[in-house]
Amino acid sequence: MRQSPQRRISLVAKDARHILHPWADLTSLGRQNSLVISEADGIRVTDSQGKTYLDGIGGMWCITVGYRHRDLIAAMRAQAETMVYFTPFGNVTSEPASQLASLLSELSPGDLNRVHFTTCGSTAVESAVRIAHYYFSCRGQRQKRHVLAQTNAYHGSTYLAASLSGKAVDRTHFHYEGGWVHHLESPAFDPDNSTVSAAERLDHLIAGMERAIARIGPEQIACFVAEPILASGGVLIPPPGYHQAALDLCRQHDILYISDEVVSAFGRLGHFFASETRFGIVPDLLVTAKGITSGYQPLGAVLLSDRIADALVEAADPAKPVLSNGFTYSGHPVACATAIANIAVMQREKICEHVRDVGPYFLERLRGLRNWSIVAAVRGDHLMACVECHVPGETGPTPRNQALARAVDAYCARSGLLVRPYENLCILSPALIIVKEEIDQIVAILDDAL
């Protein structure tokens, strides 16, 4: 809805005065001139002044079937009218939660047949690690509590999830868990900018992981948490075979493999889940959120293999039988009903097949931008991609490189394209319904901006 200039000014002023945004830039707190998004439809959003943008970010990696999808809105409304909420604790369930859990078991790889719902990605990652700890404790191995994570990964903003995340810049001022979280080398491999082969890079990474396991002691390590492709870290793609080799090492040392598919699941890489179909592995625990509801409702889920779930049950202590983990809004009925509708739409509209069709085109078109001297790299896989900017000769997120990316993003916004600025990266993750003409529009605006 288009708002009068006075109303917009008043909204922006209230925002500047009263909101501390997630990931706020504190140097402009109180002076931020926030964009007010008032409407959204398909892959476009409209601001309060009536200006429409192509949403190159997909909300925040999460909008998959597009904005204002009638089926999802109908499902939300119907569930809210029927039974909006009741506690999910203990042995109480709701119809949508029960149905969604069964659907997720069908769609997910291997024997990931038990679902522990949460409220978002961070709470799902935290819950997965807590379950790993609980699992080993039940088996009398309480010392197995150390966690292997990846440098440059992002797992969320609650304290443990943030401790697992591996970007140095985000770790200032906080007291992150240092005693039992260990960051392995970022597994990025970019064939365009590498002096070593994929096989050499793989050997190097796995040797590093082996050394870390030996140093910490396998008997101390509970789990390895990994993103299939490191999304917010800059769409960093490991060399082929990395996940399989890491899983083999985990199995060898009785370390649980937790795959963080918060971004990669629900079609972004052309499949409901990327672990098995794209990377050939069935993890012990799989975490998802975001696209599960196409971003219409907050929801997260941990999928547990039967092996883990059965072991928890077998080891249950009658004196202390409760797995004390969960949230008031775990598996909220309206969110679960939305997710069921989202899955139905994805299947009916063949969204994964569509992504497999347009994904390679998206990357091919983006790769054309590498001709610009200020483009250091273009990376991606299907509908997750990024353009890395640099002042020629300067590498990494230096202040000048970050300023350059911000200028590109600002130019794009003026030209009607929203790109996610992150350090010296322009991150792109459009809704999965994007068609080739819209991809051409995105690339044309970026090209102009660069």
Ligand code: PLP
């Ligand atoms: N894991 C990954 C890979 C993510 O990209 C994110 C968020 O971007 C999270 C976890 C945290 O999810 P949420 O923001 O829903 O807590």
